[in-house]
Amino acid sequence: MGEGVKKQHCLSTDAIQLFIIIPVFNEAGSIARIVETVFTTPTGRYQKEVIIIDDGSTDDTLHILRSLNGKYPFALMVHPQNRGKGAALRTGLAQANDGLVLIQDADNEYHPSDWRQMLELVDVKNMDVVYGSRFKGGGSGGHPLNWAANRFLSALASIFFGRKITDVETCYKLFRRDLINVDKLTENRFGIDIELTAHLLKNTVRFQEVPIQYRARSKWEGKKIGWKDGFVACWALVKHRFFRQ
Numbered sequence: 001m002g003e004g005v006k007k008q009h010c011l012s013t014d015a016i017q018l019f020i021i022i023p024v025f026n027e028a029g030s031i032a033r034i035v036e037t038v039f040t041t042p043t044g045r046y047q048k049e050v051i052i053i054d055d056g057s058t059d060d061t062l063h064i065l066r067s068l069n070g071k072y073p074f075a076l077m078v079h080p081q082n083r084g085k086g087a088a089l090r091t092g093l094a095q096a097n098d099g100l101v102l103i104q105d106a107d108n109e110y111h112p113s114d115w116r117q118m119l120e121l122v123d124v125k126n127m128d129v130v131y132g133s134r135f136k137g138g139g140s141g142g143h144p145l146n147w148a149a150n151r152f153l154s155a156l157a158s159i160f161f162g163r164k165i166t167d168v169e170t171c172y173k174l175f176r177r178d179l180i181n182v183d184k185l186t187e188n189r190f191g192i193d194i195e196l197t198a199h200l201l202k203n204t205v206r207f208q209e210v211p212i213q214y215r216a217r218s219k220w221e222g223k224k225i226g227w228k229d230g231f232v233a234c235w236a237l238v239k240h241r242f243f244r245q
Helices: 031-040 061-068 085-095 112-125 144-161 192-201 227-242
Strands: 017-024 047-055 075-079 100-103 129-140 173-176 207-215
Touching (some): 031 047, 031 061, 075 085, 085 192, 173 192
């Protein structure tokens, strides 16, 4: 689990598992809603295993999560200090031991109703990796510079990895757990989206995007990613394509 991480709930095992990993930092206003939605959204033949990582929240998020844990059977991991989205995802991935992994943000920008079409691609077309694309769907809001930066990064990623990628920075990434070696992941912040893509698409995997709905938050609503993260992501793209793995 790594230094400074507590495990507070045990995972069950099942033949067909879908590990839903939710990194959380200071989301007291939205976390109860997203937990309820995650647990009430059907996943067909897949057994949900929900892993929530509180990444050093300083508001009431952890208190709310502990109270929710009595009603909803999720695994709760705690970082005593904020370490970043990448570190939180690495903690969660280390607890997922088989099956599929789906990443879900805690801010209600993405809606779990889009899981169905992503899982259908795994079932019907035997896809190994499925991304939910905001550019193919009905995305709204957000700063124009952030959208432009994502377009640019996605175009570069398409060239670097030889796949058509329209939304490399999307939260919604669904993939086979055995495609990722957690020990080789290094990104602590938002560069994790690029690093995961580099690891997932380095092999001959079946990959496809699907359109998803999206409602971006503003800064005052709690949006955490900013324009500076675009530069970090650009460097991460070059680094993980040519110098790492």
